[in-house]
Amino acid sequence: MVVGADSTQTYMLKDESVCLFSGLESILLSIQSLMSTNPYENEPGFEDANEAQDKKNQKDYVQKIRHESLRISVIQRLEEYLGIGADGNVSASSTTDKEDYEVDMDGLEDAGTAFEPFKDLCKRRFLWYYESYLESIRKAKEEVKDGQAFVRMPFEGQGNTMDGKFHYTELERRLRNIKKVLDEETNQWAAQGLSPEFKDATVTVNLRRQYEQVLEHFKQHGLAHHVELEGGNPFVWILTYIGKPMTPLEDGLFRITLHLSPRFPEEQPRARFETRIFHHRIAPDGTPCYYSSPSRREDMKTHLEAIIEMLEDEGPPYDPRTLVYPEAFKLFWGNPQDKKQYKQRLRRSVQASMDL
Numbered sequence: 001m002v003v004g005a006d007s008t009q010t011y012m013l014k015d016e017s018v019c020l021f022s023g024l025e026s027i028l029l030s031i032q033s034l035m036s037t038n039p040y041e042n043e044p045g046f047e048d049a050n051e052a053q054d055k056k057n058q059k060d061y062v063q064k065i066r067h068e069s070l071r072i073s074v075i076q077r078l079e080e081y082l083g084i085g086a087d088g089n090v091s092a093s094s095t096t097d098k099e100d101y102e103v104d105m106d107g108l109e110d111a112g113t114a115f116e117p118f119k120d121l122c123k124r125r126f127l128w129y130y131e132s133y134l135e136s137i138r139k140a141k142e143e144v145k146d147g148q149a150f151v152r153m154p155f156e157g158q159g160n161t162m163d164g165k166f167h168y169t170e171l172e173r174r175l176r177n178i179k180k181v182l183d184e185e186t187n188q189w190a191a192q193g194l195s196p197e198f199k200d201a202t203v204t205v206n207l208r209r210q211y212e213q214v215l216e217h218f219k220q221h222g223l224a225h226h227v228e229l230e231g232g233n234p235f236v237w238i239l240t241y242i243g244k245p246m247t248p249l250e251d252g253l254f255r256i257t258l259h260l261s262p263r264f265p266e267e268q269p270r271a272r273f274e275t276r277i278f279h280h281r282i283a284p285d286g287t288p289c290y291y292s293s294p295s296r297r298e299d300m301k302t303h304l305e306a307i308i309e310m311l312e313d314e315g316p317p318y319d320p321r322t323l324v325y326p327e328a329f330k331l332f333w334g335n336p337q338d339k340k341q342y343k344q345r346l347r348r349s350v351q352a353s354m355d356l
Contacts (some may be wrong), residue, residue: 248347254311287324
């Protein structure tokens, strides 16, 4: 394949964009760390407000910020990306036409295909944090009632207010619907991959070749794990992970499915552990929280290795972005007794994997 200068520049720019978005989370977390965990204290003139009324206001302020962050930053954004209307249904115009997928990667820019890594990133992060969102709602429902009005803060006024009411039951319904639509979108990738239109598509040929290379790599390095294409579909990879000896995962047997989009690598794989496991980096529904190299996002071997590394890492650095299983996360980073309980529950889930 001969790549012209313009095409090379296009790919370089896209790789830089992916790196930019990957680093955006770290930048935002750094900025957040400079601020108080109590948002009331971040308001000018209220940095040291600790009177009895201030303490009540602090709690009320957190409650409505939590509600509006979920409603606007998470739910509205994902509903817009997925084309979900007020009735909860996906509009026909948002359904991606098959022709949009029939893009040769060599001419991606010329085809006029929109490059939107941030949209895909938001979808994948939603799958990571879905359980955390639900837990936030469960806790909030214990503090406020549906229909209860937001409390206005003393620094709000003159058009700068956050008025409204709590509607957590409705937010929970919308969250669950977004998860349902995302799961349906993921399953559609597999069906599209089997359609005649993709039999000889560039992305299909590329994935089949990568699959052969992964098999050869595993064989050469004596890796016990098994990789296959479900029903021969290059858009659905199955990784059977065999627990590493002398670790808490020893004797474990885990089946992991990776769904790939016909727009891969612009849309990154969505992985899921089909075998249940109690792990601080794996959400209750089986969605793993792993990071692959942005510069090698088109390499499936890199994704598989990143999942295995995430699973086996017993001493990772603390990273708040990995809070995908709140209960397991709390135990893993807790006191010695918590850590002991975490290891016991992880080990029980490993032993249970052999009984399936």
